[in-house]
Amino acid sequence: MKKNADVVIIGGGLAGLTCGIHLSKMKLQVILIEKNEFPKHKVCGEYVSNEIKPYLDWLDLKIQDLNPTTITELEFSAPNGKLIHCTLPLGGFGISRYALDYHLYQKAIENGCEIIHDTVEDIDFKNDVFTVSTSDAKMFIAKIAIGAFGKRSNFDQKLQRNFILKKAPWLAVKGHYKGDFRNDLVGLYNFEGGYCGVSKVENDIINMCYLVNFETFKKFKNIDDFQTNIIYKNAHLKQIFTNSTPLFEKPLTISQISFEEKTAIENHILMVGDSAGLIQPLCGNGMAMAIHSAKIASELITDFFTNTIKSRKELEEKYTKSWNYNFKKRLRTGRFLASLLQNKTKSTFVMWLLIQFPFLLPRIIKRTHGKPITLNY
Known part of the structure; x- marks a missing residue:
């Protein structure tokens, strides 16, 4: 089976689905290929900065129908339990990936984006077009390909991306719970x-x-042992975990997470979301960045198909420039903050500094977040 489209999107996470919604809204023929069914839980902090709210409204996404929490405050704790509070400069909302991704999925279909549940086996670029092959022997031909395959993928290895060749030392664990925790925090x-x-x-x-x-983590036999022996040393975490009831049979995990630099273009594929760059979760801005990167890519792709952008080279140069302008400093700041917190001596000094000068914390937060998105349409 062979099928033509204007754009093929590989991956149906936040960035991929947002591209599908936007480009279909602009009347382009879009095919999105995602191996998993919806809805599905994912390892994620599930906090979204309000900086992208104007864009979500433009996409006609009814986020309020999902009953998100409104989050305005931050509580920051050192390992020894010392706390700092501040008001978040922009604020945000809490929504599960289970609910949000499914909402985006339904909107993409409503807009006319064709979503195919299959596994991509190969992406070939030749004679200025992409040929995408799947495990079900399907073949898709498109002028533009978007890589939205997440933090780490087999395609990163096939493309021999630099970050995939380095050791990725991070593990993430997520669970949902019932318990007592402030809605606005x-x-x-x-x-x-x-x-x-x-x-x-x-x-x-x-x-x-x-x-x-x-x-x-590997010093312990399992997640329960790790939490009891390490996480519970922070009194605030111990109180939250021990007074909450887990809703998952077992926590979700993802390993080999890399925060190394990535490039926004690989073999002419426009990378969006975590495929283009992964910010440290402590910055609380990964979901907003994924959606914002989809906006940037979708606007430029639309200009390409309306001949406002005259060539693939111009498209790629403009996307790289815009991606770097919006996100490169945030990622660098996130890596720097994470390195400080991983050093006991430095983290103690940072905590002391923030206690003495509490106005610094909102300023640090601003360095990892953008201004509210402005729309020119």
Whole structure:
């Protein structure tokens, strides 16, 4: 089977689905290929910065129908339990990937985006077109290909991307719980070898998602042992975990997470979301960045098909420039902050500094977030 389209999107996470919605809204013929069915839980902090809200409204996404929590405050804790509070400069909302991804999926279909559940086996670029082959022997021909295959994929290996060749030392663990936690608060609690984000999503559910260095984690037999011996040393985390009831049979995990630099273009494929760059979760901005990157790519692709952008070279140059302008400094700041928190001496000094000068924390947050998206249409 062979089928033609204007754009083929590989991956149906936040960035891929957002591209599908946007480009279909602009009347382009879009095929999105995603191996998993919807809805599905994913390892994620599940906090979305309000900087992208104007864009979500333009896409006609009815996020309020999903009953997200409104989050305005941050609680930050050192491993020894010392706390700092601040008001988030922009604020945001809490929504599960289970609910949000499914909402985007339904909107993409409504807009006319064709979604195919299959596994991509190969992407070939030749004679200025892409040929995408799947495990079900399907073949898709398109002028533009978007890579939205997430943090780590077999295609990163096939493309021999630099980050995939380096050791990725991070493991993430996520669970949903019932318990007592403020609706308007996102908590960031540090422990030896990592940190945990806690916030409410829809239906009064608490999302707890932590990132840990695998060298720290592997000293223990299982997740329960690790949590008891390491995470519970932070009194705030111990109280939250021990007074909450898990809703999953077992936590979700993902390993080999890399925060190394990536490139926004690989073999003429436009990378979006985590495929283009993964920000440290402590910044609380990964979901917003994924959606924002989809906006940038979709606008430029639309200009390409309306001949406002005259060539593939111009398209790729403009996307790379725009991606770097919007996200490169944020990613660099995230890596720097994470390196400080992983060093016990430095993290103690940072905590002391923030306690003495509490106005610094909102300023640091601003360096990992953008201004509210402005729309020119």
